Each structure stands twice: as structure tokens, then as C-alpha cells.
Amino acid sequence: MDMVNLKINGQDVSVPAGTTVLEAARSAGIEIPTLCYLKDVSQTGSCRMCLVEIKGGRALQAACVYPVAEGIEVQTNTPAVRETRRAVLELMLSNHDRKCLTCPRNRNCELQALADELGVEDIPYEGVRSEYDIDDVSPSIVRDNNKCVLCRRCVNVCKKIQTVGVIDTMERGFKTKVGCAFEASLGEVDCVNCGQCIAVCPVGALREKDSTKDVWEALASDKHVVVQTAPAVRAALGEEFGLPMGERVTGKMVAALRRLGFDKVFDTDFGADLTIMEEGTELLHRIQNGGTLPMITSCSPGWVKFCEHNYPEFLDNLSTCKSPHEMFGAIIKSYYAEKAGIDPKDIYVVSVMPCTAKKFEAARDELAANGVPDVDAVITTRELAGMIKQSGIQFNKLPDEVFDSPFGDEATGAGVIFGVTGGVMEAALRTVAEILSGKPVEKVDYEEVRGLDGVKIASVPAGDKVIRAAVAHGLGNARKLLDSIKAGETQVDFIEIMACPGGCVTGGGQPIVSSRVKMDVNVSAERAKAIYAEDKSLKVRKSHDNPYIKQLYSEYLGEAGGHKAHELLHTHYVARPKYEVK
Amino acid sequence: MSNQATVPFKGTAEQEAKLLEVIAKHKDQAGALISVLHEAQDIYGYLPIEVQSIIAKGLGVTLAEVYGVVTFYTQFSLNPKGEYQISVCLGTACYVKGSGDIINKVKEILGIDVDGCTSDGKYSLTATRCIGACGLAPVMTVNDDVYGRLVVDDVPGIIAKY
Structure with a gap:
């Protein structure tokens, strides 16, 4: 690799050619402030926070887009650099609403942090401030342009990483803003609600639609309030309470939920095990009866809506299985309701999800198996953390507690890995391989579908068959995979798609990690460690071995894929328009 | 909330055929969008959502990007000229x-x-x-x-x- 030698603040630095000054400085332990820059997502050089002096250069240069060159001398800490950066920031703040105390990102805001670090003491620029209506039409995402700093990180993640592209910059000059075509709301366009825009926003311009008020109300009512938590939540919730990334907090989370007043605390992993039973059966049925292949997973509601808008020709390929928390909701309001002797109408199901798209999903009309919605409210990991904080629960001091029966105090390892890319595929393979072999299979870990490659393809022997599996995470990667299938370049039997890069562990509802941390840490990989550690720690690691799943089928559902299962656990999809505004 | 033209769209099949021709002509050029928008405005007199949708689909870009460009340049109009x-x-x-x-x-x-x-x-x-x-x-x-x-x-x- 060609190395380039340069000087930063008089210090000799040697980095590979093609490195930017920002990265070179960072490798030498020198911090340069950034705002619009986000590793792997956004390098636009538009915010001017990272200005540096290059000796002999005409003007200050943006370090995030300035490539190193042999012999250049960079100064990151001169009076001119410091004063210019501060003036740029003050100008930005002069057109910001500065209502930090009531902002969802208070104390977790990159703009606020910069104002502190750069020593802003006053905002001397008075003048007109842009004022915008808040867009809260979408059931998942709220956009408040009064807080937007025009960094374009959301635009880039939506357009380049997710290839959804429903937001862009509009107008020019002082009127410049980020929004949807024709001033439409996010709820009126082909937004898939993945919430990656929220995850990359440095400020409070994007947030989830609040559902905590509904949950507080339900908790205070006479209803029987049941909560379930997705696998990825336990892998990140601790971060909201200062615990290290990747520390699994399953037991404390259960304890906190109980102290919040939920009548029952269930694990969505049980729903995941149920999904494997139904989806595995569906796959085998399709393979053995010439059904539509490849079959594609339907757990990720961001992916499902993306498919409905962009690839309606693949709707028959989508598994008809509801997503795990929806399946579980339907079971809670039927089997559990019967067992506990409670009218389903008196049960309120709350799902804690790493996901904003689940809010949209829960509101879909077709997801109401018992004449009532399968799930009544969805809150994100962040919203749960907020509720715990509001209740004065000292999270870090909580004892570890276990989930409630009758669904077992532990689910399976297969259920928990649903939270990471490749996990649904691996869980399915653990079951399908065993069914096709007709005998216990020793192999549990399917390393070939793990990891963070955008598209993973593997041929997995199962009995006398070979299952050709493909896994894509991030919708841009899903698009690549589907296009190559359409072009006849890739032939597979079974596909797992998760809308968010990295899978649910880095879903749009997870704790927000600053761009600075993301320069050094791979968040998906760190959180995935917690998931795989929990998988390893569990006694049962295959969905079909879960004794409570067996009990559910024998007592209530009958056969996997049978009549009753179909009624409760399966759904259908609709083609939705693109290039249209409601 | 939507900022669509106040006048009902009266585009004809001939106009659409012409626009599709323009799109086909420019499709593989870098920066095709602005040229296409200019010619589209010549054909229709303005650039309502119906026209922008055809362009977005034809060039394989998002509607938000097309709208972003249209609102950036003052020579593009979202509304027709009146009598x-x-x-x-x-x-x-x-x-x-x-x-x-x-x-x-x-x-x-x-x-x-x-x-x-x-x-x-x-x-x-x-x-x-x-x-x-x-x-x-x-x-x-x-x-x-x-x-x-x-x-x-x-x-x-x-x-x-x-």
C-alpha cells in the first residue's frame, strides 16, 4: 500500500494514500470537530466545522474531504482555525431554535457538544430565523426542521445506503430545507419508516413518533397490560444508562419492566421461535410443492414496505408469516387470553422494539387476528429508556429477573439471534436442516451467514438437499440482491432481508451513537456480540426444541402451517405506489 | 401540506410521448436531469408532479431529487402560466x-x-x-x-x- 507522509501540527504522520486529513489527524490522536461528516454515510464537506490550515493553501480547507498529499503541512489548532470554526458554528446556531431543554436529543446532541467544545459564549448574529411546521403525520417518524442543521446525513443514508430517497434538499439559500417532494409529509410518500434518518441525525430534527403517552395511560388503566421485548433491545438498552456498548442487560430490562407496572413481561424471542416453526414449514412446503421461490423473510417491516413500493413483483416471494411480535401479539390475545381467563379486549399488548417501522406495522389493518389489533402500542428502545428514567428506577442497580410464564422464562438461542443480520436465516437453518435430515443435526453455528458483508450467499447441506441461502441487510444491499435475482445472475431458495444495516441491533429505534464514536467503533458488530453471547448461554438453541412452543402447538395450534396457525399467524401484502404523493 | 399545482393537469398523450423521447435521448448522460427538465418545461410550460414523476421514473432518480432541483433553480416553474x-x-x-x-x-x-x-x-x-x-x-x-x-x-x- 502506498504510504503518504505529512505533518499535522508539526507531528510526522504516515498514512495510506487516499486517506483524508480528518482520518490522518485522528490516527495521530488529534481531534477535529465535525458535524456533517458520518463515516461510510456522508462526506459532503458542507458544514465547515472541520476547517484546517494547509500550508501554502489559499483558504481554510474541510479536513473531511481533503485527501492527504506527500509533504503537506496541516495546522488544526491556530487562532484563525479556532475563530473561523466558532464563527461558522455561531452562524448555524443563529438559525437554530435552541430549545435544548425540551429537545429529545438534549445532552445527546452533536451541535450542543460542539457549542461546548468550541467555547461558544454568545450568539452575536441576530436576524430572521426559519420557522417550519413539524411533520408528525407518519406513524413512525417526526421531522422538525426548526432543529435541522442541513448536514444532509439523513438525505445520504436514505438515498445512498437505503436507496429509498424520499427526502432531499429543497429550495436554495436561506430557504434551503430537507423534505419530501412537493412538501409532502413522510407519511404520504414511499418512506419505509426504517428510522435510519433518526439514527444518523446529529440533532433533534428527527425522532420517533411518541407512543409512551399511550403506554402510560394503559398502565394506569384497568387493562391487563402485557409487554414483550425484541431480541435487539437487550443488546443496547444498557447504553442509555452509561453501560458499555455490547453489554447485555436482559435481566435488568425484565426487572425494570416489572417495576414500570406491566402485568406480564414476555420475550419476543418466543414469537421468533414461533416464526421459525411457521416460516420453516412454509419454506419446506414451497420447496416440496413447487411454490414460489426464493422465499423471502417478512420479519422486517421496513423491508416489507420497501418491497411493496419498489418490488411488487416479489410480493408472492415474501413469506406470509407475520413478524415475531405480531405473531406473539395474536397468541397473547387468543391462547394466553383463554388460559388466563381474560377477554382479549381487556388485554393491552406493548412491544418494545429496536425499530420505528414496527409502529407503522402495528397499525396495519390486516394485523388484527382476534378482531382487535394484535399489538396495541410499539415503543422503541429509546422510549423505554425514557420511561425507566421518568420512573426513577435505578437501572444499573436492578437485580436480574426472568421473563414470565406461560411462555417459559427463557426462549431459545435461535430466537435471540433474530436481532442481527443473518440471524433469522441461521435460526431457520437450525430447524430446517434437522427436519430435512430427519434426525438431530450437531451443527448449530452457521458462521457462513454471520458477519457484516452487505450480501452473504451460502449453500447449506440439509439432509439430502442443499439450501441455497442469501442474506442482505440495508435496503441498498437488498436492492442489489433482488436485481441480480431478476437478472438471473443469482439463484437461491431462501433469502433473509433486514431493512437496517447490521440488522435490528442497529435499528432506527436503538440508542443513538454519535458520529465521533462511529469513527472508531463498529456499532453493529459490538451489539451483535451481546446477541451471540446470549445465544451461546441458552440451554435450548433451536426453535423446534423449545418445550413451550411444542406445548402451544399440541394444546392449541395443532400443526405448524395448519388452519388455526394460518388464521392467527399469517398475513398478506399490498402493492404500493412509488413516484406518487398522496 | 402538499405543494402541488393548483390547476388540474391537462397533459396530452402527444406531450408524454415527446417527453419520453427526451428522456431516452438524455438517459445515459451525466447530469441529464437538468437538460430533461428544461425540455420538459418547453413541452408542458411548467413542471407539475405528473411530469416530474415521469422524469424520475424515466431517469431512475427519486422524485425528491427531481423536486429538489426544480425548486433550486428559479427558471423552473411548478405552476402553469395563466391566460x-x-x-x-x-x-x-x-x-x-x-x-x-x-x-x-x-x-x-x-x-x-x-x-x-x-x-x-x-x-x-x-x-x-x-x-x-x-x-x-x-x-x-x-x-x-x-x-x-x-x-x-x-x-x-x-x-x-x-
């Missing part, structure tokens, strides 16, 4: 003589914004820079007719003539 095009000069001389009040009166009477068109397609309104008739300030024009030394009370009578 009677009203322009009010907001140049320095006219402005100090009160053309701001004149344009507000026009907006109020027609119920449209600057660059808008009434839903019957009869009147459209633009704000212009100096038209070189400062001696007549404040000035407005309706197609080729020029009205000068205006006061707000003149506006209803002028519009009523058309």
Missing part, C-alpha cells in the same frame, strides 16, 4: 413606491401566491425585477398591458377588465 400573466415589479424604485402592497392586493383578490395560477387557469402572478419603467413606479403588467403610478385601490378594477 393573463400578471407581473408586479419589485425592483427598487417600484418597491419604495409601494409595489409590495400592490402585489399583496393581487394575491388577496386572486387567492394565489407569487408564481401561482388560479385554478381556472385564467390568472397567474409573478414578481419581476426592474422592467425599466421606473418613472411610472409602482408598475404592474398584464400580458402586454402596462399599468403605472398605481395605488392599491386601482388593483381590483384592473383585474376586473380581464
